[in-house]
Amino acid sequence: MAYLSIRDLSVAYRSRHGRVLAADRISLDVEKGGSLGLVGESGCGKSTLATALLGLLPKEAEVTAEALDLNGESLLGISAERLRERRWNEVAYVPQGAAVALSPVTTLHRQFTETWNAHRKEGRDVLLTKARELFQEVDLDPDWLKSFPHQLSGGMRQRAIIALALLLQPELLVADEPTTGLDVIVQRQVLDVLKRLQRDHDTTLVFVSHDIAVVAELCKSLAVMYAGRIVELGETHALLQAPKHPYTMALRRSFPDIRTPERPLLSIPGRPPALGASATSCVFADRCPFAERKCRETVPPLREVGGVNVACHFAESAGEMAEAFRSEAIWAEVKEV
Amino acid sequence: MSGTQSESILELREISKVFGRGSAFSGLFGKGSSEIKALDRVSLSLSRGKVLGLVGESGSGKSTLANIVLGLETPTEGHLLVEGQDLAAISRAARRNFRTRVQMIFQDPHGSLNPRFTVGRTVGEPLLVNGVSDAEERQKRVLAALEDAELRPAEAFVDRFPHELSGGQRQRVAIARAIILEPALLVADEPVSMLDVSVRAGILTLLRRLVDERQMAMVFITHDLSLICQICDDVAILFRGCLAEAGEALSVMMKPEHPYTRELLAAVPVPDPDYVAPDRMAPAFTTTAEDARQGCPFVVRCPEAREVCRSTYPASLELADGRRVACHNVKTS
Numbered sequence: 001m002a003y004l005s006i007r008d009l010s011v012a013y014r015s016r017h018g019r020v021l022a023a024d025r026i027s028l029d030v031e032k033g034g035s036l037g038l039v040g041e042s043g044c045g046k047s048t049l050a051t052a053l054l055g056l057l058p059k060e061a062e063v064t065a066e067a068l069d070l071n072g073e074s075l076l077g078i079s080a081e082r083l084r085e086r087r088w089n090e091v092a093y094v095p096q097g098a099a100v101a102l103s104p105v106t107t108l109h110r111q112f113t114e115t116w117n118a119h120r121k122e123g124r125d126v127l128l129t130k131a132r133e134l135f136q137e138v139d140l141d142p143d144w145l146k147s148f149p150h151q152l153s154g155g156m157r158q159r160a161i162i163a164l165a166l167l168l169q170p171e172l173l174v175a176d177e178p179t180t181g182l183d184v185i186v187q188r189q190v191l192d193v194l195k196r197l198q199r200d201h202d203t204t205l206v207f208v209s210h211d212i213a214v215v216a217e218l219c220k221s222l223a224v225m226y227a228g229r230i231v232e233l234g235e236t237h238a239l240l241q242a243p244k245h246p247y248t249m250a251l252r253r254s255f256p257d258i259r260t261p262e263r264p265l266l267s268i269p270g271r272p273p274a275l276g277a278s279a280t281s282c283v284f285a286d287r288c289p290f291a292e293r294k295c296r297e298t299v300p301p302l303r304e305v306g307g308v309n310v311a312c313h314f315a316e317s318a319g320e321m322a323e324a325f326r327s328e329a330i331w332a333e334v335k336e337v
Numbered sequence: 338m339s340g341t342q343s344e345s346i347l348e349l350r351e352i353s354k355v356f357g358r359g360s361a362f363s364g365l366f367g368k369g370s371s372e373i374k375a376l377d378r379v380s381l382s383l384s385r386g387k388v389l390g391l392v393g394e395s396g397s398g399k400s401t402l403a404n405i406v407l408g409l410e411t412p413t414e415g416h417l418l419v420e421g422q423d424l425a426a427i428s429r430a431a432r433r434n435f436r437t438r439v440q441m442i443f444q445d446p447h448g449s450l451n452p453r454f455t456v457g458r459t460v461g462e463p464l465l466v467n468g469v470s471d472a473e474e475r476q477k478r479v480l481a482a483l484e485d486a487e488l489r490p491a492e493a494f495v496d497r498f499p500h501e502l503s504g505g506q507r508q509r510v511a512i513a514r515a516i517i518l519e520p521a522l523l524v525a526d527e528p529v530s531m532l533d534v535s536v537r538a539g540i541l542t543l544l545r546r547l548v549d550e551r552q553m554a555m556v557f558i559t560h561d562l563s564l565i566c567q568i569c570d571d572v573a574i575l576f577r578g579c580l581a582e583a584g585e586a587l588s589v590m591m592k593p594e595h596p597y598t599r600e601l602l603a604a605v606p607v608p609d610p611d612y613v614a615p616d617r618m619a620p621a622f623t624t625t626a627e628d629a630r631q632g633c634p635f636v637v638r639c640p641e642a643r644e645v646c647r648s649t650y651p652a653s654l655e656l657a658d659g660r661r662v663a664c665h666n667v668k669t670s
Contacts, residue, residue: 211606
């Protein structure tokens with residue numbers, strides 16, 4: 001059985017401007033020790049999905065799902081007390097803004113102590129040893145534990161947060177854009193730490209990012225999200241080698257690759273649809289150069305085609321679409337909105 | 338302003354910038370001698386129609402350099418020439434004109450536009466400030482600038498507010514505002530890093546086209562090396578305020594000579610799960626702050642460092658392809 005199992009998860013926010021459906025009938029599984037990357041652009045629902053795993057969605061959020069199971073136990077309708085037990089012990093979170101995730105007025109050591117005390121009754125004597133070990137593991141000098149967060153650089157803070165997240169040995173780590181805003185050198189250090197964790201501790205990882213390159217390096221499988229839906233889901237290698245969904249193809253082409261610095265980048269005309277009601281057509285149809293009437297009338301289900309799961313009516317002709325993608329002219333027909 | 342194709346728009350001659358010298362805070366916090374050398378004898382030049390990429394990690398001095406080019410900071414030493422004019426030597430009135438010749442595009446289009454101004458007012462403001470009092474002419478030029486930033490039809494955008502626009506459209510408004518005074522030089526600080534991946538290419542293409550058509554020049558600041566070849570002709574790599582390597586963009590990317598450039602390239606994530614990042618090599622020496630001050634600034638991290646790197650600052654060498662490298666291990670032939 002999968003460690004993390006999601007079936008038909010939808011999350012809607014009520015706001016002044018009406019209802020916003022941020023995640024629309026999401027289904028996926030992650031095996032124990034596996035790693036899943038959630039990629040997509042802003043507003044695609046990737047962070048909503050990640051926060052739903054932690055039960056951290058704001059109270060305005062309406063969550064419906066057939067199943068949302070972590071380690072065989074449902075997170076739906078769980079009591080606040082039980083949720084508190086499961087957080088940190090089973091699932092920990094690494095947020096994007098490391099600078100604001102730590103308290104500026106207490107030392108790191110104290111923040112480690114407080115986290116420990118909030119979740120464990122005993123073992124305070126081992127805490128310091130444990131914290132020092134974790135600091136070494138993320139390539140930080142354990143002496144930094146005595147410091148306040150502002151004394152550390154951005155990359156060091158981000159690594160301190162990863163160490164803190166690991167304090168209670170969670171089985172699942174949810175990281176939301178943990179390297180965004182860091183420069184390449186520091187990003188590389190954080191990526192190396194995360195890679196090592198997966199290798200040495202068998203930690204299951206859900207990694208949210210807009211950066212395909214970062215996700216591809218870290219995760220064994222990939223879910224490409226667009227306008228609240230998963231449009232393609234599969235093993236990273238297969239998905240990037242031969243994408244079956246036109247959006248994945250376009251995203252792949254709009255991202256630079258340092259190995260081919262001269263390859264021109266693609267700009268996808270148009271913008272994502274408003275997230276109102278549940279989709280009644282293919283969410284990418286308005287921007288898709290291959291869209292036909294069928295795409296605007298029925299929702300393509302996520303189905304298996306050639307080893308990956310893809311939500312496209314024409315996934316069988318992915319090869320021809322990929323061929324057509326080589327020509328710039330194909331985008332001329334998609335109108336700029 | 339007529340001239341040849343190779344006319345110099347920007348020239349930095351041995352620019353240094355030291356912060357903390359005699360500042361009010363040094364007395365307050367009791368550390369009188371805390372000086373930070375943000376830039377150390379940086380020389381660069383940029384001709385009309387060219388784009389120069391400025392690359393380095395945080396703290397490398399990229400932003401200080403941009404501020405100096407914009408005239409927001411004065412260099413501690415060295416000369417800055419914009420369109421052949423030494424900025425230190427010009428009068429107050431001429432300095433006012435200088436500010437119209439160099440324009441800035443910021444990283445965050447959500448923060449750089451006034452949320453209560455319409456697009457038309459934002460883009461027209463530089464004209465108003467610079468004495469274009471005829472409202473009709475302003476409107477005409479605003480529409481032309483919006484069209485040129487590919488916000489078409491411009492009439493549909495002038496009365497809109499920033500919150501009604503997508504991130505890419507907002508950045509286009511910021512670009513229209515930057516070009517409306519027809520500057521000679523644009524300084525763009527990470528102009529696409531906050532934008533969605535699918536619209537980045539459009540903004541890069543737009544900037545490149547504007548530089549080519551209007552024969553401007555642009556300084557493009559980024560830490561994303563994979564973007565460099567998309568838009569830049571030349572690239573300059575900064576490490577702790579010093580120029581490590583500078584030259585033609587593609588040749589530097591394809592065949593980096595400075596160990597720091599190699600480290601930067603190796604750190605870039607590659608969209609391939611089979612890719613194995615090269616191991617980070619340990620520095621050759623355990624060094625002190627003193628070594629970095631006397632010798633090569635990169636000695637603290639350099640895996641290829643030799644004894645000479647700790648004691649002597651490497652001179653900038655010019656290689657056969659015109660690139661400059663400051664490293665003891667690089668030879669001209």
